[in-house]
Amino acid sequence: xxxxxxxxxxxxxxxxxxxxxxxxxxxxxxxxxxxxxxxxxxxxxxxxxxxxxxxxxxxxxxxxxxxxxxxxxxxxxxxxxxxxxxxxxxxxxxxxxxxxxxxxxxxxxxxxxxxxxxxxxxxxxxxxxxxxxxxxxxxxxxxxxxxxxxxxxxxxxxxxxxxxxxxxxxxxxxxxxxxxxxxxxxxxxxxxxxxxxxxxxxxxxxxxxxxxxxxxxxxxxxxxxxxxxxxxxxxxxxxxxxxxxxxxxxxxxxxxxxxxxxxxxxxxxxxxxxxxxxxxxxxxxxxxxxxxxxxxxxxxxxxxxxxxxxxxxxxxxxxxxxxxxxxxxxxxxxxxxxxxxxxx
Amino acid sequence: xxxxxxxxxxxxxxxxxxxxxxxxxxxxxxxxxxxxxxxxxxxxxxxxxxxxxxxxxxxxxxxxxxxxxxxxxxxxxxxxxxxxxxxxxxxxxxxxxxxxxxxxxxxxxxxxxxxxxxxxxxxxxxxxxxxxxxxxxxxxxxxxxxxxxxxxxxxxxxxxxxxxxxxxxxxxxxxxxxxxxxxxxxxxxxxxxxxxxxxxxxxxxxxxxxxxxxxxxxxxxxxxxxxxxxxxxxxxxxxxxxxxxxxxxxxxxxxxxxxxxxxxxxxxxxxxxxxxxxxxxxxxxxxxxxxxxxxxxxxxxxxxxxxxxxxxxxxxxxxxxxxxxxxxxxxxxxxxxxxxxxxxxxxxxxxxxxxxxxxxxxxxxxxxxxxxxxxxxxxxxxxxxxxxxxxxxxxxxxxxxxxxxxxxxxxxxxxxxxxxxxxxxxxxxxxxxxxxxxxxxxxxxxxxxxxxxxxxxxxxxxxxxxxxxxxxxxxxxxxxxxxxxxxxxxxxxxxxxxxxxxxxxxxxxxxxxxxxxxxxxxxxxxxxxxxxxxxxxxxxxxxxxxxxxxxxxxxxxxxxxxxxxxxxxxxxxxxxxxxxxxxxxxx
Numbered sequence: 001x002x003x004x005x006x007x008x009x010x011x012x013x014x015x016x017x018x019x020x021x022x023x024x025x026x027x028x029x030x031x032x033x034x035x036x037x038x039x040x041x042x043x044x045x046x047x048x049x050x051x052x053x054x055x056x057x058x059x060x061x062x063x064x065x066x067x068x069x070x071x072x073x074x075x076x077x078x079x080x081x082x083x084x085x086x087x088x089x090x091x092x093x094x095x096x097x098x099x100x101x102x103x104x105x106x107x108x109x110x111x112x113x114x115x116x117x118x119x120x121x122x123x124x125x126x127x128x129x130x131x132x133x134x135x136x137x138x139x140x141x142x143x144x145x146x147x148x149x150x151x152x153x154x155x156x157x158x159x160x161x162x163x164x165x166x167x168x169x170x171x172x173x174x175x176x177x178x179x180x181x182x183x184x185x186x187x188x189x190x191x192x193x194x195x196x197x198x199x200x201x202x203x204x205x206x207x208x209x210x211x212x213x214x215x216x217x218x219x220x221x222x223x224x225x226x227x228x229x230x231x232x233x234x235x236x237x238x239x240x241x242x243x244x245x246x247x248x249x250x251x252x253x254x255x256x257x258x259x260x261x262x263x264x265x266x267x268x269x270x271x272x273x274x275x276x277x278x279x280x281x282x283x284x285x286x287x288x289x290x291x292x293x294x295x296x297x298x299x300x301x302x303x304x305x306x307x308x309x310x311x312x313x314x315x316x317x318x319x320x321x322x323x324x325x326x327x328x329x330x331x332x333x334x335x336x337x338x339x340x341x342x343x344x
Numbered sequence: 345x346x347x348x349x350x351x352x353x354x355x356x357x358x359x360x361x362x363x364x365x366x367x368x369x370x371x372x373x374x375x376x377x378x379x380x381x382x383x384x385x386x387x388x389x390x391x392x393x394x395x396x397x398x399x400x401x402x403x404x405x406x407x408x409x410x411x412x413x414x415x416x417x418x419x420x421x422x423x424x425x426x427x428x429x430x431x432x433x434x435x436x437x438x439x440x441x442x443x444x445x446x447x448x449x450x451x452x453x454x455x456x457x458x459x460x461x462x463x464x465x466x467x468x469x470x471x472x473x474x475x476x477x478x479x480x481x482x483x484x485x486x487x488x489x490x491x492x493x494x495x496x497x498x499x500x501x502x503x504x505x506x507x508x509x510x511x512x513x514x515x516x517x518x519x520x521x522x523x524x525x526x527x528x529x530x531x532x533x534x535x536x537x538x539x540x541x542x543x544x545x546x547x548x549x550x551x552x553x554x555x556x557x558x559x560x561x562x563x564x565x566x567x568x569x570x571x572x573x574x575x576x577x578x579x580x581x582x583x584x585x586x587x588x589x590x591x592x593x594x595x596x597x598x599x600x601x602x603x604x605x606x607x608x609x610x611x612x613x614x615x616x617x618x619x620x621x622x623x624x625x626x627x628x629x630x631x632x633x634x635x636x637x638x639x640x641x642x643x644x645x646x647x648x649x650x651x652x653x654x655x656x657x658x659x660x661x662x663x664x665x666x667x668x669x670x671x672x673x674x675x676x677x678x679x680x681x682x683x684x685x686x687x688x689x690x691x692x693x694x695x696x697x698x699x700x701x702x703x704x705x706x707x708x709x710x711x712x713x714x715x716x717x718x719x720x721x722x723x724x725x726x727x728x729x730x731x732x733x734x735x736x737x738x739x740x741x742x743x744x745x746x747x748x749x750x751x752x753x754x755x756x757x758x759x760x761x762x763x764x765x766x767x768x769x770x771x772x773x774x775x776x777x778x779x780x781x782x783x784x785x786x787x788x789x790x791x792x793x794x795x796x797x798x799x800x801x802x803x804x805x806x807x808x809x810x811x812x813x814x815x816x817x818x819x820x821x822x823x824x825x826x827x828x829x830x831x832x833x834x835x836x837x838x839x840x841x842x843x844x845x846x847x848x849x850x851x852x853x854x855x856x857x858x859x860x861x862x863x864x865x866x867x868x869x870x871x872x873x874x875x876x877x878x879x880x881x882x883x884x885x886x887x888x889x890x891x892x893x894x895x896x897x898x899x900x901x902x903x904x905x906x907x908x909x910x911x912x913x914x915x916x917x918x919x920x921x922x923x924x925x926x927x928x929x930x931x
Contacts, residue, residue, distance in 0.1 A: 040464070040539055059539060067435070067462035077461040097443035097467060099454045134537045 006031040008310060009093065009101060011083050011248075012109035013037030015296045016277030018065070019303030020107050020310075025073045027311040033075045036095070038082040041133040042067065046296065050164040052136050053143065059133050083110075086252040088270035105272045105310045108249070108260055109303055112242035112278035112294075117177075120152070120238075123214040126221060127152065127238040130161055142235070146170055150223050150233040152211045153177060154194070158239025166201060173204040173231050175211050175223065177240070193330045206231070242294075244279040257281055258292050264316045266306040274310055276302035284319045297323070350404030351542055352412045356429050357421030357485070358394045359387070366419075366485035367399020368727075369510060370492065373502045375556050375729045378547030379403040384411055384726040384915065389581070389665040396425040405547065409693055409840030411726075413917040416542055417496070419488055421470070423455040430455065435462045438540045440488060440495070443467025446481075464540040466495065466532075473527045478517075483524040490528025495536065497543045500529055554731050559697040559723035562730070563653055564589035566701030567625050571739040572651075573599040574624040576613035578606050581665045582721040583627040583655040607632035611639040611650065618649040619779060621743065621769035623705045627653035629721075630672055631662055633679075640714050641680040642781045644804060647757065647765065649708035649715075653701070656720040658913060667913035668721035670836050671888035676716045677865055677896060683801055685808045687711065688864040690718040692839035695730045697723060700862060702738040707815060710742035711807045712767060718864065720887070722915040723837040743767055751775065756788040759799065763806030812866040819868055821875060823850055823857035830928055831879030832858040833872075833905075835893050837915060838885050844918035849925050856925060864893070869900055876903045881928055883908060885921050 008024050010017045013035050021033050044062035052062060070077050085094040086106070093101040114129045129135055149165055150173045151158040162172045176195070191207075198205050206229055213224040214236055223231040244259035255261040255269035259281035266274045266282065277299040281290045293302060298320055308315040324331050353370065357363040364385050371383045381403045388395025402411050414434045420426035420441040433439070441455050451457065459465055468491045470484040477483065486507070493500045504522055511518050557565070564586050567575065575594060577587045591601045604610040610626045617624035628636065633654040643650050656672040658664025676688045687707050691700045701717055708715040746754065746766030756777040758765040765786075768775025782790035783797050791797075823846050834842035839860045846858045859875045861867070876882060884894040885908035894905040908924045910916055 040466075040537070042461075067460070070461035075461075076457075078457060078459070080465045080467060081456050094448075095454075095456070097441075097449065097454060097456060098445055098447065099449040099451060099457065101451050101457075134539075137537055137539075 007102065007104045008033045008107070009103035009105075010035045010107045010109055011037075011093070012107075012111055012277065012279070013039060013043050013077065013079065014109060014111045014277060015043075015299035016109035016111070016303030016306070017107065018043045019300040020109060020276060020307035021075050022073070023304050023307035024310060025075060027308070027313075033073075034078060034101070035075060036078045036081055036083055036093070036101070038080070039132055039134065040080040042077075042079070044133055046131075047160075049130070049133065049136050050160040052133075053140050053164045054167055059137060062133055083248045086249055086254070086273070088252060088254065088273060091272065103272070106274070107303075107306050107310065108246070108268070108273065108275040108279055109277045109299070109306075110245045110248075110279045111299075113245040114238045115241045115243045116238060117153075117240055120211060120214070126214045126216065126236060128235050129238050130157060131242070143168060145219075146234045148173070148233045149235045149237060150175065150221075150231050151237050151239045152223065153238065153240030155239045155241045157242075158237060159194075161237060161239065162198075162203060166203070171202075171204070173206065173223075173233065174198060175209060175225060175229075175231070176205060176207045177210040190332060197330060242278065244281075244292075246279050257290070261290065265309045265314065266302060266317060267309065274306040276306040282317055284317060286319045291319075293320075349406065350402050350408060350412065351417065351544075352400070352402045352415045353417045353419070354401075354415050354429055354432075355399040355419045355421065355485070355488070356426040357397055358425055359397050360394060360482075361397065361421040362482065362485040363397045363421055364399050365510070366421075366489055367401060369489060369503065369506045370399075371401045371403070371727055372506045372556060373498060374401075374403040374544065375551075375554075376502045376506070377499060377544065378549045378551060379405065379544070380407050380729060381556075382408060382411060382726055382728045384722055386914065387666055396422075396428075398425075398429065403544070408844055408918075410844045410918045411841070411915055413919045417492075419492065420455050421484055421488065423449075423453065427455050427458055430458055430460075433460075433463065435460055436464070436541070438464045438466065438495075438542060440466045440468060440491060442470040442484065444469035444472045446471055466491070466536055468528065468531055468536075470528075473531060474524055477524040477527050478520045483521060486521050486524040487528035487531075490525040490530075491532045492528075493525070494529045494532035495538055497545060499546055500525070551729065554729045556727055556729050557694060558585070558725050558727045559691070559694050559719050560585040560655070560725065561589050562694045562697035562732075563627065563701045563717070563719070563724075564593065565732070566698040566735075567623075567651075567705070568593055568597055568599070569698075569735050569738070570623065570702035570705040572623045572625050572705060573597075574602070574614065574617040574622050575599065575626065576602040576604050576610040576617075576624070577626050577628065578604055578610050578632060580607075580629045580632045582657060582668075582724040583629050583632075583653060585724070586627040586653065586655075607635040608639070611636040611652065614650045614652075615639055615643055615648055618643070618708070619646075619770070623649075623651075623709065625651040625653065625701075625705070627655065629655050629657050629665075630659045630675075633672060633675060637675070637679045640686060640716075641682060641684050643714045644680070644684040644686060645682075645781050645783070646779050647712040647767075647804070648779070649705075649712055651701070651704045651708050651715050651717065653717045653719065655724040656718065658911070664913060666721070668837075668915055669888060669911060669913075670720055670838065670886050671890075671892065671911070672718060673835075673864065673888070673892040673896065674890075676718050683805070685805050686713055686865065687715045687808070687811060688718060689715065690836040690862060690864050691723065692834075692836060692860060692862060693730075694723065694726070694728045695732060696862065698730075698732050699735070702735050706738045706742045707811060710744070710815070711764060711811050712744075713804075713807060718836065720837050726837075726915075743769070746772075746775070755786040757784055757786045757800065757803070759786060759803055761806070762810035763803045764810065765803075808866050812868065816863045816866060816868055818871040819862070819875075820860045821857060821871075822846060822860070824855050825857070827855075827878050827880075828857045829855040829880050830857075830925060831875060831882045832856065832921070832925065833861060833875070833882060833884050833893075833897065834858065835861045835864060835886065838887055841916050841918045842885060842921050845921035845925060848918065848922050854925070854929060856929075861893075864896070867896075867900060872897070873901060876901055881906055883921075883924060883928055885909075885916055885924065887912065887916055
């Protein structure tokens, strides 16, 4: 185990990153540990995000650790700072403000970002995303002016958000397409059960259709579908699932498919770089194959395993036990969202 | 939280970043929307070259007299210098920095890498936005003001108005500078989500009659309003601005400003004007005050009125030209050879700088002696919004004019009960007199015998006694009445911090009181003794190493004085005194 004043840098302030930081500190009291995050807010529980819209609580009420925890553990947080480049050969990162950061060992735990279907890419500026605390804050400020919202796609975040919107008295339309219900194991039976549940809640569901165009209409939007539907709405949420947030690795030479490819030790193809959480595509020996990981539980576990390997423990990853989530009384199998339930 | 009471902001950069100009506009704007403000700039002594420059300001809803040690919002125009300021930033403070600098920054050379985990970081591409709007990088200070306006809800119209006033409406660069401001505002509005708790608003308070001014300007205004007609001085930090203001203003009132070749000449001019019956003043700082010392004695001996302002800075010698200190008290009280009674006044606020400068002219003329006004760099340069009370009629001459019958045999140094001799001004019939630094008899003739010297020395000291009895108001007591666990005796600019500290500890229910001394010599011993009798312990905070005021008090009173001395190069803050009060109360 390295005992010298090693410098561990973690990209990402989510479950994987914080879990890794905690493990690294426990394993090496002398190490320099830095967490870099493009988000301005602290580590928080994403499952609380939709409910955050319903009350007047301060954003800090979402935070899982008080900032004093970082002080006490001598973990340096660099929030609101974006990594733009990783240079493995030099053991360096470049930040958006042009600062070079050296690392001895690097963990990429940059999570995921909303998936923007290619067909909608030109409407990006008209779509609202809802994945972090800042976006929740922005949305909370606008809530009073909203009467109707549209979910473009139907992932779990969208389901969560729809629940909050209904409680706030807003009407909701879902346009379901091939990006439905991420990250559930998708099949027709799942889809039918969910659509039935949504309709029971007086949510308009436009199924087996796809959003093709979004145009401004006064202060609102018109969302148009392939089958000719025009939905007049105040806000269109991009809820078509998530993809690994790894653009900054372009040109780094690190092997990437959907996410960052890591072996059973969570190590990437680059020396002294590990990856964990939703940005990683992990090799599971049980499957003899790679699998994209999702969910907070997975992120915590994988962050911990990565950190232990960064501390040279040689810990092998194992497939998470399948879990169950409940949506409107219906159970669904999942790998990473254990205990998660949506009751809209 | 801290911000409920006040918010402390720092704009930090290098000399060329125009941090102070930005600070000046910001504090003016905060004042315009109804906040009480107090500011203090720190800058390097060197006129050329680069060094750290900090515009430090505190704004609050309630009246306040001092700065806070802890900063809430740090605006970095130069990370190299600003990083050091992080030590003063609150655990939940805000940092604004340029996130698109020109060049690659080596690790840890950027302030972003040094924030505590509870701090808020806002990156704004100041350089880029400045280039975009003004084709140069020098407007980063204006871009950041736009950002500050949007981030902290400070009405932008007031900002733009103050920018326009500062630049002059006809300046062609106004449009570009306003564009730079708007760009900073726009960037924040479109790109940044505010997470920190700091926010301002337009306060519905009546600030009619309030003026934004620093101590130097208040001294100059006090001199003008007291009928000063001659100012002579030699430039020196931090007193130069007194002369700058008077250069513009004094001629409007029929006065003259003379920039002399040195400080000896300056006090010489003032001495001559005083002899001629013209109210006159000079202002300097420690090194210049040293040069003037011989003339203090001369004016004591010749019983001539002069007003000398000493704005103290770090010493000895050239010392720390741009850093504040309260270490010239010994010099002001004792400087000079022989027994040299003089009146020493130490205003504690900008408002008092105004009042007591005017009073100094009245006293100097009435008691025919030097009156020294002891301020310091902090008081000289800190800007506050103040409501100046109308002055009593200080313009009216306080000169004791000889009666016509006295002029048959004019005794310039006539022995009187209060020691003040009637003073004939040049041109008065039969008012011949010898003026010199020699000891003299009643006729003004030089004498060296024991009787005359004793008689004249006693006469000169009787004037001090008369001033004490007739014109020195009792020191102001505040806080808990009657017996207290702890008393604070404070003077000069530190008294502001002590007063703010007292407010805080009183709210905590502590048994504390404060005595503010403005006239340092002569001392109102009776009232001070009564205060001391009421106090179990007495704290004397001051910005010098020896505890010069505590020593001065020890010469007059039998009491143990708990000293709180710093040579911190910055003012003592209210929170430092609060901590010391709490420590002594627990001891």
